[in-house]
Amino acid sequence: MQNLEPEWILGPEGPIAKQFPDYESRQPQIEMAKAVQNTFEKQRHLFVEAGTGVGKSYAFLIPAIKQAISGKKPVVISTNSLALQEQIYSKDIPDLMRYLNLPNLKVVLRKGRGNYLSLRRLFNAGNLAWANDEYSQLEDIQTWSETSKVGTIQSLNFVPKPSIWSEVQSDQYDCLGKKCPTYKKCFYYKSRTDSEEADIIITNHSLLTLDLLVKTTTEDNTGILPQFTQLIIDEAHTLEDAIRQADTFEWKLGSAAFLSKRAKNKKDNGLLDMLHKMSHLLNGRILDYADQANNHLTNFVKHNEIFFEKDVVDFARNDKAEEPGASVSKRIKPGNLQSENSTNLLLSLAKANIALQAIVSELRPFDREGDEGENLKEVKQALTLMESYSKQCKEIENDLKRTINVKQLEGDMLPDFVSSVDVSIFKKQPVYALTSMPIFVKKIAQNILFSKIPSIILTSATLTVNNQFHFICNNLGAYSERTDTLKLGHVFDYLNQVKMILTPQIPIDPYSNPKERQKYFDQVAAKIEKYVEITQGNAFILCTSNLAMRELHKRSREKLKRLGMNVMCQGEDLTKEQIIHEFKAVKGSVLYAVDSFWQGIDIPGNHLQNIIIPKLPFPPPNPLSEAQEEAYNIWNRGKPRDRQRNVFVERTVPNVAIKLQQGFGRLIRRKTDTGIVVLMDQRLVNKPYGKTLLNSLPECKKLIDDSA
Numbered sequence: 001m002q003n004l005e006p007e008w009i010l011g012p013e014g015p016i017a018k019q020f021p022d023y024e025s026r027q028p029q030i031e032m033a034k035a036v037q038n039t040f041e042k043q044r045h046l047f048v049e050a051g052t053g054v055g056k057s058y059a060f061l062i063p064a065i066k067q068a069i070s071g072k073k074p075v076v077i078s079t080n081s082l083a084l085q086e087q088i089y090s091k092d093i094p095d096l097m098r099y100l101n102l103p104n105l106k107v108v109l110r111k112g113r114g115n116y117l118s119l120r121r122l123f124n125a126g127n128l129a130w131a132n133d134e135y136s137q138l139e140d141i142q143t144w145s146e147t148s149k150v151g152t153i154q155s156l157n158f159v160p161k162p163s164i165w166s167e168v169q170s171d172q173y174d175c176l177g178k179k180c181p182t183y184k185k186c187f188y189y190k191s192r193t194d195s196e197e198a199d200i201i202i203t204n205h206s207l208l209t210l211d212l213l214v215k216t217t218t219e220d221n222t223g224i225l226p227q228f229t230q231l232i233i234d235e236a237h238t239l240e241d242a243i244r245q246a247d248t249f250e251w252k253l254g255s256a257a258f259l260s261k262r263a264k265n266k267k268d269n270g271l272l273d274m275l276h277k278m279s280h281l282l283n284g285r286i287l288d289y290a291d292q293a294n295n296h297l298t299n300f301v302k303h304n305e306i307f308f309e310k311d312v313v314d315f316a317r318n319d320k321a322e323e324p325g326a327s328v329s330k331r332i333k334p335g336n337l338q339s340e341n342s343t344n345l346l347l348s349l350a351k352a353n354i355a356l357q358a359i360v361s362e363l364r365p366f367d368r369e370g371d372e373g374e375n376l377k378e379v380k381q382a383l384t385l386m387e388s389y390s391k392q393c394k395e396i397e398n399d400l401k402r403t404i405n406v407k408q409l410e411g412d413m414l415p416d417f418v419s420s421v422d423v424s425i426f427k428k429q430p431v432y433a434l435t436s437m438p439i440f441v442k443k444i445a446q447n448i449l450f451s452k453i454p455s456i457i458l459t460s461a462t463l464t465v466n467n468q469f470h471f472i473c474n475n476l477g478a479y480s481e482r483t484d485t486l487k488l489g490h491v492f493d494y495l496n497q498v499k500m501i502l503t504p505q506i507p508i509d510p511y512s513n514p515k516e517r518q519k520y521f522d523q524v525a526a527k528i529e530k531y532v533e534i535t536q537g538n539a540f541i542l543c544t545s546n547l548a549m550r551e552l553h554k555r556s557r558e559k560l561k562r563l564g565m566n567v568m569c570q571g572e573d574l575t576k577e578q579i580i581h582e583f584k585a586v587k588g589s590v591l592y593a594v595d596s597f598w599q600g601i602d603i604p605g606n607h608l609q610n611i612i613i614p615k616l617p618f619p620p621p622n623p624l625s626e627a628q629e630e631a632y633n634i635w636n637r638g639k640p641r642d643r644q645r646n647v648f649v650e651r652t653v654p655n656v657a658i659k660l661q662q663g664f665g666r667l668i669r670r671k672t673d674t675g676i677v678v679l680m681d682q683r684l685v686n687k688p689y690g691k692t693l694l695n696s697l698p699e700c701k702k703l704i705d706d707s708a
């Protein structure tokens with residue numbers, strides 16, 4: 001058998017070195033690969049921080065391949081971003097297999113269900129009412145589906161309208177499974193079957209967490225992915241959010257109509273309509289229940305509209321956004337949304353559910369083995385669809401109750417979920433959503449991950465805060481007796497590659513005083529111009545709000561353009577991909593950006609030599625942080641001071657540290673890269689936590705700019 005020892009493969013005499021004359025073996029990469037291998041062998045968990053340039057993909061792939069070849073399969077690899085998923089699947093694994101001259105491993109890329117076309121739903125969608133342009137998209141999807149091998153939206157050569165894709169995508173609540181006439185050709189089930197035999201499965205955090213959550217609710221532990229015992233989580237700093245997201249419920253004005261449309265629609269081919277069409281096969285009771293369900297669902301849609309118009313909008317209106325048109329979230333507290341309207345809403349859904357469950361009970365006797373007459377087949381299909389529809393309605397009823405009827409906490413009880421009304425702006429109009437999400441994910445992560453999967457590797461370039469893993473291990477509830485941690489040395493010479501500049505004379509953003517704020521923006525803009533000139537552009541200005549980004553861009557745009565720089569601002573004309581493309585293509589570019597440019601952007605070389613961060617990325621107060629603070633207060637009740645815990649120290653500062661590391665990390669992507677990082681928030685120098693934040697960044701030369 002091929003020698004699969006990491007030290008040899010990644011070493012100076014190994015098969016990879018033979019491919020590249022200037023190959024440099026990296027000690028941290030070998031160290032990581034050995035630690036991953038050891039963790040798999042001992043069935044433990046490992047948190048490993050590997051900075052940019054370590055080459056962590058190969059460091060976890062080599063032990064993963066070794067496990068798979070020795071029959072311990074499948075190994076599941078999960079990433080946060082689609083780009084990384086694609087890179088591992090299409091490049092890293094095939095390259096490694098070639099270098100190592102290994103037989104073909106079965107590697108399967110698994111995407112979320114909604115990415116796959118449902119052939120049955122596509123057929124049914126032809127019976128819905130469509131505008132001309134929509135119908136022509138539907139026809140194009142039909143033509144493509146006849147030759148497509150994978151049937152994913154990403155492999156379609158155009159981007160379908162969301163209204164179309166939502167009608168034709170695979171949907172767990174509208175799926176006949178093995179009873180489906182197109183089951184044998186089904187793209188989604190084909191990808192599931194493929195992964196049953198896979199050696200390595202590449203997936204993403206949302207599908208992974210959904211799979212693990214589903215497995216905890218099924219008796220035989222069946223989920224979306226096959227059973228596995230070895231898991232690698234890359235970009236693990238985003239795992240907490242992914243778990244929270246997977247357990248988050250969202251409800252909008254149009255959600256009730258969307259739900260009810262499956263039962264009754266304009267073209268009379270909804271589920272309840274179908275029951276009427278097969279009335280000659282069914283007893284009268286079923287049809288009575290169908291009429292009752294139909295009436296209650298109609299009421300449900302009506303009550304939902306009244307509830308949003310009269311209660312939700314009114315409740316959200318009191319909030320003042322930081323800027324016109326900005327998104328806001330307002331926490332729902334006990335009693336806030338409990339009204340006659342919400343009671344009517346919940347009651348109408350509960351009544352619809354009783355009728356739906358009665359239909360299911362009446363249909364069940366038809367599900368007899370061996371009775372396969374054509375008519376009965378139709379009834380059996382109706383039963384399958386009605387069961388999942390009834391299940392979906394029941395889940396929504398429970399989630400809505402949890403979201404609206406927020407409980408008053410008593411004694412030492414900790415809340416599990418926080419509810420809010422979130423207002424976002426779409427085409428200049430406010431869109432309201434009720435949301436309910438878990439406050440902490442520790443217990444969920446323990447339940448679905450650390451107590452279930454024998455061996456988990458969690459890796460990222462940013463896992464530690466102040467060189468400690470405590471923050472992430474604690475938030476995810478890793479068991480200390482079964483968990484190891486490893487922080488690898490840097491492969492870059494940050495001391496010589498980066499100069500950090502701190503500007504303690506720039507005041508703190510006086511965000512609640514609009515007049516003072518204008519002066520503050522003037523001062524920050526002048527400082528930005530100074531440092532952007534030094535690197536002749538080639539700079540990212542990473543802001544913490546859209547308003548700050550626009551104000552700073554507005555002030556300096558013309559001056560920087562006159563100096564010959566290509567100045568861009570996120571959210572203006574170009575998409576994120578177009579911005580990155582232009583930034584890489586045009587030397588001397590300057591980009592003003594917010595959130596999505598703080599992480600995951602890779603611009604090696606001298607087109608990016610300067611990262612300017614005007615303000616520390618503290619999140620604005622929001623329902624989640626408020627609920628977390630409240631939970632800490634409950635914990636602390638009656639405890640002596642020295643045993644009390646501090647939410648700011650334990651959660652806020654670490655989150656800022658991780659984000660700051662991500663922003664900083666955009667600068668140096670290769671050994672030959674050099675540049676400056678300008679951190680303009682004086683709290684880094686003046687506040688005790690500033691030291692923690694600075695200690696969390698790679699050690700580099702620091703300069704203090706004492707001018708105002």
Ligand code: SF4
Pocket residue numbers: 117118119120121170171174175176177178180181182183186187188189
């Ligand atoms: S099996 Fe389910 S997902 Fe596949 S085509 Fe049929 S209904 Fe759609």
